[in-house]
Amino acid sequence: MVSQRNPKAPADGSADPTGPSRADWEKPAPGNRSEQAAEQIAALAAGREPGGRLGTKEELRTLCGVSVGTFNETLRLLQARGVVTVRPGPGGGLFAATPSPMVRLGNSVLALDSQQTDVADAVRVRDALDPLLVQDALWHGSPADFAELRKHLAAMARAVDSDDPVAFVHANWGLHARIAAISPNTLLRSLYESLLELIESHTLSVLPSGERPLAEYIRERYELHAALVDALDARDKDAALRLVAAHNTAAERNV
Amino acid sequence: MVSQRNPKAPADGSADPTGPSRADWEKPAPGNRSEQAAEQIAALAAGREPGGRLGTKEELRTLCGVSVGTFNETLRLLQARGVVTVRPGPGGGLFAATPSPMVRLGNSVLALDSQQTDVADAVRVRDALDPLLVQDALWHGSPADFAELRKHLAAMARAVDSDDPVAFVHANWGLHARIAAISPNTLLRSLYESLLELIESHTLSVLPSGERPLAEYIRERYELHAALVDALDARDKDAALRLVAAHNTAAERNV
DNA sequence: CTACTCAATTCACCATGATGATTATGAGCA
DNA sequence: TGCTCATAATCATCATGGTGAATTGAGTAG
Numbered sequence: 001m002v003s004q005r006n007p008k009a010p011a012d013g014s015a016d017p018t019g020p021s022r023a024d025w026e027k028p029a030p031g032n033r034s035e036q037a038a039e040q041i042a043a044l045a046a047g048r049e050p051g052g053r054l055g056t057k058e059e060l061r062t063l064c065g066v067s068v069g070t071f072n073e074t075l076r077l078l079q080a081r082g083v084v085t086v087r088p089g090p091g092g093g094l095f096a097a098t099p100s101p102m103v104r105l106g107n108s109v110l111a112l113d114s115q116q117t118d119v120a121d122a123v124r125v126r127d128a129l130d131p132l133l134v135q136d137a138l139w140h141g142s143p144a145d146f147a148e149l150r151k152h153l154a155a156m157a158r159a160v161d162s163d164d165p166v167a168f169v170h171a172n173w174g175l176h177a178r179i180a181a182i183s184p185n186t187l188l189r190s191l192y193e194s195l196l197e198l199i200e201s202h203t204l205s206v207l208p209s210g211e212r213p214l215a216e217y218i219r220e221r222y223e224l225h226a227a228l229v230d231a232l233d234a235r236d237k238d239a240a241l242r243l244v245a246a247h248n249t250a251a252e253r254n255v
Numbered sequence: 256m257v258s259q260r261n262p263k264a265p266a267d268g269s270a271d272p273t274g275p276s277r278a279d280w281e282k283p284a285p286g287n288r289s290e291q292a293a294e295q296i297a298a299l300a301a302g303r304e305p306g307g308r309l310g311t312k313e314e315l316r317t318l319c320g321v322s323v324g325t326f327n328e329t330l331r332l333l334q335a336r337g338v339v340t341v342r343p344g345p346g347g348g349l350f351a352a353t354p355s356p357m358v359r360l361g362n363s364v365l366a367l368d369s370q371q372t373d374v375a376d377a378v379r380v381r382d383a384l385d386p387l388l389v390q391d392a393l394w395h396g397s398p399a400d401f402a403e404l405r406k407h408l409a410a411m412a413r414a415v416d417s418d419d420p421v422a423f424v425h426a427n428w429g430l431h432a433r434i435a436a437i438s439p440n441t442l443l444r445s446l447y448e449s450l451l452e453l454i455e456s457h458t459l460s461v462l463p464s465g466e467r468p469l470a471e472y473i474r475e476r477y478e479l480h481a482a483l484v485d486a487l488d489a490r491d492k493d494a495a496l497r498l499v500a501a502h503n504t505a506a507e508r509n510v
Numbered sequence: 511c512t513a514c515t516c517a518a519t520t521c522a523c524c525a526t527g528a529t530g531a532t533t534a535t536g537a538g539c540a
Numbered sequence: 541t542g543c544t545c546a547t548a549a550t551c552a553t554c555a556t557g558g559t560g561a562a563t564t565g566a567g568t569a570g
Contacts, residue, residue, distance in 0.1 A: 033553070034331050056520070067554045069324045072522085076289050076328040077335055088521040089563025101456055105449030106365030110335075112357050112441060121440040128383045185376040186367060191446065194360030201356055288523070311550070322524045327552085343551040344533025514569080521562075532551075539544085 034073035037064040041074065042083050045096040054084065056093040081107055119202040126195040127248040129188060134244045136183035137232050145182050146233045152178055153226055160215070160222050168218045173200055175225060179232075289328035292319040296329065297338050300351040309339065311348040336362055374457040381450040382503040384443060389499045391438035392487050400437050401488045407433055408481055415470075415477050423473045428455055430480060434487075 041064070044054050054060060061071040075094075078084045082099030086092075099107065137145070152175035159168035173196055180192045224247055231239035296319070299309050309315060316326040330349075333339045337354030341347075354362065392400070410426035428451055435447045479502055486494035 032331075035335075058520090068556090069327060070553060072324060073328050073331040076287075077331055080290075080332055080335070086521070087563065088519075088561075090519045090565065092520045092563065101449050101453035102367050103365060104452065105445065106361045106363075106367075108361075108445040108449065109364055109442075110358060110361030112361075112445065118440075121442050124387055124440065125384065125443055125446065128387050129380065132379055132383050185373075185379065187364075187376050188380055190360065190363040190367065191380065194356050194363065197359065198356035313550090323526090325523060341551070342533065343531075343549075345535060345549045347533065347550050512570090514567105516567085517565095519562100519564080522560090524558075524560100526556085528554075530551105530553090532549100534549080535547085537544105537546085540542090 033066050034070050034077060037066050037071060037074040038077045038081075038083075040064050041078055041094070042081075045078075045083050045094075048096040050096055050098040052096045053091070054094040054096060057086075060094055119199055122195050122198050126192065126199065129192050129195070130244045130248060131241055132185070132188055133180050133183055133192060134228075134232070134240050135237070136185060136188075137179050138235055138237055138240060140184055141182045141232060145178075146229065148178050149175060149229045149232070153222075153229055156222050156225060160219050163215050165214055165218055168222070169200070172221070172225065175229075288321050289325050289332060292321050292326060292329040293332045293336075293338075295319050296333055296349070297336075300333075300338050300349075303351040305351055305353040307351045308346070309349040309351060312341075315349060374454055377450050377453050381447065381454065384447050384450075385499045385503060386496055387440070387443055388435050388438055388447060389483075389487070389495050390492070391440060391443075392434050393490055393492055393495060395439055396437045396487060400433075401484065403433050404430060404484045404487070408477075408484055411477050411480060415474050418470050420469055420473055423477070424455070427476070427480065430484075 041054070041060060044060075048054065055063075057071065057075070061068065064071065064074070066074070075084070075086065079086065082097055082103040084094045085097045086094055152171055155171035155174065156168055159165070159171055177193060177196055180189050180196070183189050183192075224243060228240060228243040228247065231243055296309070296315060299315075303309065310318075312326065312330070316323065319326065319329070321329070330339070330341065334341065337352055337358040339349045340352045341349055407426055407430035410429065411423055414420070414423035414426050432448060432451055435444050435451070438444050438447075479498060483495060483498040483502065486498055
């Protein structure tokens with residue numbers, strides 16, 4: 001089903017007007033034919049000005065060496081990625097498009113593999129974003145929001161009392177996610193939430209080593225978070241930012 | 256060509272096992288049939304556990320009321336988005352998948368509209384990431400890298416001398432992009448580059464207002480950037496971080 | 511010169527039939 | 541009990557033919 005049944009493989013450099021020197025050809029080939037064709041067309045589009053005509057569907061389809069249906073799949077992928085636009089009529093066909101910066105970011109993030117993204121890198125970025133969220137929570141947080149934060153703190157306290165680090169980690173993230181939810185900055189929230197999830201998917205397998213007793217560690221982390229919520233509730237900006245900095249400079253700071 | 260020629264529109268609630276109460280149905284319908292079907296299947300997948308079986312292609316295709324080819328397009332989109340996996344054989348068909356955090360981030364960023372994303376929000380996030388890039392440049396930057404930075408500085412100086420703010424803005428971003436390129440943190444780089452582009456696409460239309468003379472402003476910005484490059488070259492971490500903080504707290508800080 | 515009509519081009523979507531590959535399951539055998 | 545093999549289910553891709561919609565440009569009328 002994932003067979004490579006293409007005797008006319010488009011690896012033939014003569015079929016590719018952009019030449020075999022493109023770094024794109026050095027990437028591992030995608031798993032199916034429509035994705036392969038999509039990469040080829042994307043390479044063509046990259047070499048044209050935005051709005052530049054690439055050709056008719058039929059011309060490009062034969063260039064890619066796939067069937068009509070498969071090429072239609074390819075087109076759907078490219079349209080969704082903002083790489084091409086398609087018009088009917090005389091002079092119609094496929095035209096190179098420039099994805100908006102946001103579409104480009106989305107596509108480049110999609111191209112990253114979360115198994116290869118170093119969790120330490122993700123933690124660094126998340127840490128850098130924490131002060132922004134704290135500032136937003138100070139300005140946009142309502143008493144109802146802070147009451148919600150205290151529910152997550154209570155869950156963290158229960159995990160500390162029952163010496164359950166996994167529950168502590170979950171409650172800790174619930175707290176951070178809820179702080180993030182206060183921010184009206186959609187971009188910031190999207191980034192932060194996904195970073196949390198990425199870090200969570202790694203951290204349960206790398207809970208803090210025996211450098212310090214685990215129970216002592218999570219109690220300290222709990223107390224730090226409790227002080228942070230207190231500072232937010234009191235709208236104490238200096239304390240909140242100092243605490244979030246302390247949160248992010250502790251030796252083991254995944255939680 | 257973008258006709259709605261579906262007399263059996265799947266807006267019929269009885270054909271949707273998740274009911275018409277889903278918020279997804281309140282979204283504007285995507286532009287083509289394969290995307291519409293993709294939304295339907297995504298809604299189904301969202302209501303299942305990861306790995307839960309949705310049905311055979313044929314069952315789901317008739318549920319969506321599209322042709323075989325169109326449904327194949329739908330599948331390609333959903334697979335690319337990590338929403339479903341597909342298996343042949345007895346008990347095969349479509350299965351709900353949970354996209355990895357990175358795929359989720361990519362998809363959520365794609366769903367953001369850069370026209371609606373407040374550039375101030377993007378600037379805030381970019382500013383938060385600047386110190387990370389400076390730290391990476393201090394540790395990973397080579398003399399060749401710093402020579403490249405000076406080329407961009409020279410371009411900025413030329414723009415200052417010829418009183419050309421647009422050229423200054425371009426050269427300034429060239430500098431920042433080159434600093435970002437030093438970082439080995441792929442995630443950080445992707446985020447930063449796209450944020451730069453997003454900000455750039457807005458800033459040329461909002462160059463600093465007449466609060467201060469423009470020539471004086473860009474000269475000050477140039478000097479700040481020159482001092483930053485000097486600090487990087489000298490591997491002076493304190494100065495570099497102080498300068499980037501000053502960079503990010505100036506009254507007009509898009510450049 | 512402007513507006514409308516028409517023809518040609520091109521696309522979106524539909525339908526049908528086919529081959530070959532992959533997967534899961536169950537039967538048979540050691 | 542474990543392994544092998546055959547079968548059925550299911551998918552990926554291919555090919556072909558069709559209708560209707562959208563777009564562009566040329567020609568014509570006012």
